[in-house]
Amino acid sequence: MxxxxxxxxxxxxxxxxxxxxxxxxxxxxxxxxxLLPPGRRRRRWSLIWPSFATGMGIATWQLHDSALLAPxxxxxxxxxxxxxxxxxxxxxxxxxxxxxxxxxxxx
Amino acid sequence: xxxxxxxxARLDLALVQRVLLRDDRHAFAQxxxxxxxxxxAQLRRLCQGDAARADDLAQETFLLVWRKxxxxxxxxxxxxxxxxxxxxxxLQSHRQLRTTRETSDADKxxxxxxxxxxxxxxxxxxxxxxxxxxxxxxMVLLYxxxxxxxxxxxxxxxxxxxxxxxxxxxxxxARLRDLLQxxxxxxxxxxxx
Numbered sequence: 001m002x003x004x005x006x007x008x009x010x011x012x013x014x015x016x017x018x019x020x021x022x023x024x025x026x027x028x029x030x031x032x033x034x035l036l037p038p039g040r041r042r043r044r045w046s047l048i049w050p051s052f053a054t055g056m057g058i059a060t061w062q063l064h065d066s067a068l069l070a071p072x073x074x075x076x077x078x079x080x081x082x083x084x085x086x087x088x089x090x091x092x093x094x095x096x097x098x099x100x101x102x103x104x105x106x107x
Numbered sequence: 108x109x110x111x112x113x114x115x116a117r118l119d120l121a122l123v124q125r126v127l128l129r130d131d132r133h134a135f136a137q138x139x140x141x142x143x144x145x146x147x148a149q150l151r152r153l154c155q156g157d158a159a160r161a162d163d164l165a166q167e168t169f170l171l172v173w174r175k176x177x178x179x180x181x182x183x184x185x186x187x188x189x190x191x192x193x194x195x196x197x198l199q200s201h202r203q204l205r206t207t208r209e210t211s212d213a214d215k216x217x218x219x220x221x222x223x224x225x226x227x228x229x230x231x232x233x234x235x236x237x238x239x240x241x242x243x244x245x246m247v248l249l250y251x252x253x254x255x256x257x258x259x260x261x262x263x264x265x266x267x268x269x270x271x272x273x274x275x276x277x278x279x280x281a282r283l284r285d286l287l288q289x290x291x292x293x294x295x296x297x298x299x300x
Contacts, residue, residue, distance in 0.1 A: 011284065012252070018233050019253035020152040022144035028162065029139045032169050036132065 051100050059092075119185035126176055139169055142186060145254070146193050152249060153197045155238075164200055168193040183263055190250070191264045229287070236286035243267075244279035251276050 075082050125134035150161035171192055179188050250261040262272045
């Protein structure tokens with residue numbers, strides 16, 4: 001006579017049946033929800049302005065002597081604000097903000 | 108790894124998206140309601156019946172999930188990812204417990220009185236035989252054969268190569284059969300586990 005566990009099906013069924021029984025909630029979810037820290041998203045997005053300011057600071061520090069940008073800023077020192085400088089600044093700020101937002105979303 | 112998502116997995120994914128995009132705590136509570144029963148049951152099994160410790164670990168698991176949800180990339184089922192975190196929490200706690208009990212020979216002894224009623228007959232023998240298996244084989248059988256997860260999911264949760272999981276399953280089952288046959292041929296009486 002063969003033992004029931006020699007049959008694959010019986011053995012597999014026995015193993016499955018011996019799996020842990022699901023545990024009823026009994027307040028577990030509510031208790032855990034009460035321990036969750038406040039919104040993660042606000043904290044994450046609050047980083048965008050310091051990151052942006054740091055990026056702008058580093059860029060200014062690196063580029064303020066650049067011969068490439070000097071002609072652009074020359075009129076500013078003599079009290080004029082050229083139209084193309086405004087456009088350039090808007091473009092740079094937009095790109096930086098989009099880049100920071102994309103990096104933070106990925107992170 | 109491409110993944111075929113069934114309805115349940117798609118619902119999990121939608122809830123995860125709601126938590127991530129809108130910081131939706133209700134969606135997170137729903138995720139927890141959907142999975143707490145199995146996670147807590149599995150942790151109780153890993154903690155050898157210590158329900159209080161298992162529930163602490165389950166709570167730690169869900170708090171970690173809340174903090175790390177952005178790192179869930181959807182390349183595995185949410186449940187697989189969740190079990191992986193739960194297993195990681197268990198291993199950390201197990202290591203700490205081991206360090207504090209280093210002097211005692213606690214490796215094979217249960218860490219607490221089993222909370223569930225003792226099963227009878229063949230099921231009881233199986234419970235005992237499982238405790239006699241090497242840790243790695245027992246863990247693999249817990250996830251693969253008892254929870255019904257695939258080899259791939261078990262490998263993902265336990266951070267083991269797929270081949271190792273497959274061989275642990277085969278070896279573990281063979282060893283279990285031998286142990287059970289030995290029990291049936293010669294039923295033990297009053298054997299201390």
